[in-house]
Amino acid sequence: MDASNLADQSESPITPLLSTDVGDQIELADQTTVQEATKLEGNNSTVLKSSMDPDVFNAAKQGNLDVLKEQGNNLDRMLTATKNTVLHIYTACYRHPTYKESEDEILKSTNTVDDILNMCPALLWQQNESVRALFLATKTYYQGDLEQGCVLSSEDAALQEQKLIRKTNNKNDTALHEAVRFNYFGVVEVLTKEDPEFSYSPNDAGETPLYLAVERGYTRYCLQILEGCKNPTYEGPNGRTALHAAIICNDEVMTRALLKSDRTLAKAADERGRIPLHMAANFCYFSMVKQLLECDKSTAYVADNGGRTALHFAASEGHLDIMKELLTHCPDCCELVDNQCQNVLHYAIESDQNHVVDFVLTDLWLSNILLNAKDANGNAPLHHLAHYPNLAMDNFVHDDKVDIMSFNKENLNAFDIILANEDNISKAVELEYIKKMLQSRYGRPGHRVKNQNDDGNEVEENQGSRDTGESLMKAKETQLVVATLIATVTFAAGFTMPGGYHSESGSDQGSPILSRNTAFKAFVITNTLAMAMSSCSVLVLLYSSVHTKRKHMIQTSDTFYMVVTLTMLALIAMVIAFIAGTYAVLGGHSPGLALAALVLGCFFFYFFAHSILSLESKILKSPHFLRHLYLGIVLIDKLEANIQASVDQVTGIRSHRTPYI
Template sequence: MADSTTSSLNLSTESNQVVAEDARKIQIANQATADDGNLTQIIFMDPKLYVAAAHGDIHVLERHDIRVQRTPKKNTVLHVAAQFGQADFVEKILKLPSLSSLLQHHNEKGDTPLHLAVREGHLTVVKNLIHAAKKLGEEDTERGAAADWKVMLRTTNNEQDTALHEAVRNHHPEVVKLLIQEDPDFTYGANTEGNTPLYIAAEWGFGDLVQMILDNCSSPAHSGFSGRTALHAAVILKDPAMTKKILEWKPALTKELDKNGWSPLHFAAYVGCHPTIVTQLLEKSDTYVVYLGVKNHGIGNRTALHIAASRGHVEIVKLMVSHFPDCCEKVDDEGNNVLHLIMPEKKIFLTSGLSNIPWLRVRGLTYEKNGKGKTPLHLFHNSIIPWEPLFKLTWDTLLGLRVRPSEFAISYRRKRSSRIVSMRPLGSLEIKEDSGTKKVNKYLKLRNNESHMIVAALIATVTFAAGFTLPGGYIQNESNNQGLAVLSLPTNGTNGKDQVMAFALRENFRIFVMADGIVMFAFYVRYCCAVSFFIA
């Protein structure tokens, strides 16, 4: 009796669990149906079906209704098979009746099965999907063959990415070539980030894809992040081959400006491109681009020459001055000319050959005052002295700069806050100013150095006094030996033990004088170095 009662209870419990599970499935299905906006009831995909689609097990298809089953991201079984590259499985699904609608089905992120196949680089699956779309169009005489498969190629997801965007971003050359060949006349627009396929290829440094797009697309779009073009991206990456290819395709891109008003030439000056790239840009650019002023680190009206000078890119400065000598006359909003920006770096200016360029030696530039009343020579005097190249300078160089040698030798440290400049590839320009604490530390360090100099002077005084005070003293009486050290006299006239002792004292005195002289010379050298360091 007890056993039958227990069995009844167990059966009742199992029945309740089954009912609850069925109710949960119905609730999930209804929710999925409501989210999908379709009257067809949607249920979560059976795990066995998911695994079969991922592994390409075709026989499982017969035991499931694959039209209504979805993953949590609303991927169909065709999405799953395409994502895992199961070409035969995809082909089998597309041959089944009434499943052609899955070809254009979008998942939660707006991706079609083609998006997923392209993203993973499954070339055969991509071919199967395109072939199925073409065949579907042939069977539907009302829409025409071109309508279905071209619509599928041009379909965008939630990020406004087409299949070509995905293929380029993930660098699948064969897939890119196939997609372009299937629809070469379509101009692929920008996605939500503003990037076109050509710009994405240039941004990531995929020179082979840039070549492929330019050679096969009829009219590719070139816009990208923050209003930049594919040429901006190639220049920022310092890629001469890519830059040359884009310039040959469309030279007019040299005058395209981004949202901040920067041309490719300005970016080349900022990042320090090879002179080959700068030469290409100068030869293709309109003249006004060279004189175009932009805002750089909060200071407006800076030309590409100003930017190159402030960044210490000497070769670019030389190149631009050689092509456009009068661009040296341009000043920024603070009144700085090219010498104001590069002169503080003495080591760069004096050792790079810039001081030998006639356009940079005229008094109109060296004596021109900026908004703070400072000339380039003021900044030259108040900058850090690089002592190693200091002694290599010739008088001709100093006189050529109209600098008095006495002024040059007593220059002091320039009082300025250090700036840490960073640039993310294709990102915004950033400058981080040092905090006021660092300025205080510099001031305390300078005062500490002054204290050390006073102590060093006192030690030097004592050392020199001790060096000239010899043991035994000097001969004081008026004779021919007056002023000589007592222990330096000859030992003639002494006999026996006194003679031996006198000889030993005289020899020891000679050793003492030699050692004393060496110590004095070493201290003199050390003292001179200390004074030089303090001045620097």
């Protein structure tokens, strides 16, 4: 064999062809002479008995043929504890030649295998407990040398070779499995050419060599197997095929080759009923989607076990380009629903995919089909919006084609669902905004659900509502303490200015010494803001404290949310005021100390503010700031209504309201 060819094939050592545990066993054997275990009668302990001579073992590791020749034909009977032969040991300890080694050194290493087999040909078929096809990979790795050897020189050489190629280990791995797994392209090339008729069944893990190659992204391995094998097997674990793996790898070349080899792979589903198009749509692999649709556009109508099509997956993930491509090939695939009768618009709203909703609204066909379609529970997309409120869905609510008063099977419309969920403080902003939008389109409660029992008595509120109210009241008390403390501290700081006052008589007497300092000005502004916002929080809590009954719970949750926001902003302003005041006092005389105070204050402020801002991320991280500002105005209006309600209760005047039956 030419040395350059050997060097080309030496991309990775041959040792991995032996299982990982075998390598450990051989190392153990070197230290303990590899022993076999027997049980002592009447005792659970184990006695280890030597099974291979240490000199023979070391000779096999080093490739010392002189010592091995002394054993003659007994080599096949000299086994380790896991039935490894001297050939297993040599190949496991074999050091791969480098490109710098001479041709003679390379050939010397490779011919050792031939010499060992010439001593004992039976070693070729010797099997260990874990890797039974080890030598097959070694044989194919040095194909040129072994074809001239005495082992395969008989008339049935072809049958023996085929038997070697098709042989499996205890995990049903063939040599081709091992060659792909450990990146031996030369071995893959030889195996596929020597036995092109063999289809290579899956191993115990459900993997075929082709699936392994595709899953690992070995493009040339995939192409070689498809070209060399007449009937390749495409199966993989979990019911998947090699095409599923190609889609996951986002490899256009392998995808094209697999579809060319077998077009039916486009419709092959895994255990969850998902075909390759579902995965491509879910991962937003546009080129993959395009290839699959060009191969078989009917795959757009195939649903998984949950009834979801590729359009459902694309809508749920917000992949608008994928949706447009699917609708270009199959415009009517939007009519398909899942097992719960939910269409793609239900999925888009539930996943907060605003641009998908806007796309549906601008398309007349899609809007007529999807806007008011109901699922198995009678919920239209608008009902889903009430369950999963989103501030950016105003275009959807304001669309004239949306039925605002649509009822589900529980006789609830979207307004009813919002009212039922208003105790959820984490969604108070979104729910209030959606409610205002519904009211702008004359939406109102449906009044179909009774809150009285058959005897005409009022139904007692459930324990969950009572617990929510109690938790809310305790939280309000905590907020009142915090807001009062901030207001007190900032009020005092306003009259004890940093740096003191001018004491000399004159026009500046009694004025702050640092009044012209920029940092001092920042202190005054932020301290005033902190005092004003905390005082506002205290005021809101005082007026809302009288609204503790169930009928005022909505107002209570809204005002609480407003108080939390004001208190948080006041706390932030107070920290900034402290940093600015400290810097104003120290900056002129101790710039180093002032800078240290500034850095430490900002460092603390960053982590402190981050922990609080995470609780209010829906407001402070929302791109729709103006909507939140608008909602703040709405909440102030509600505060005024609360004040008026308090006055009404004191004076005994009750405003006329339509009862909710």
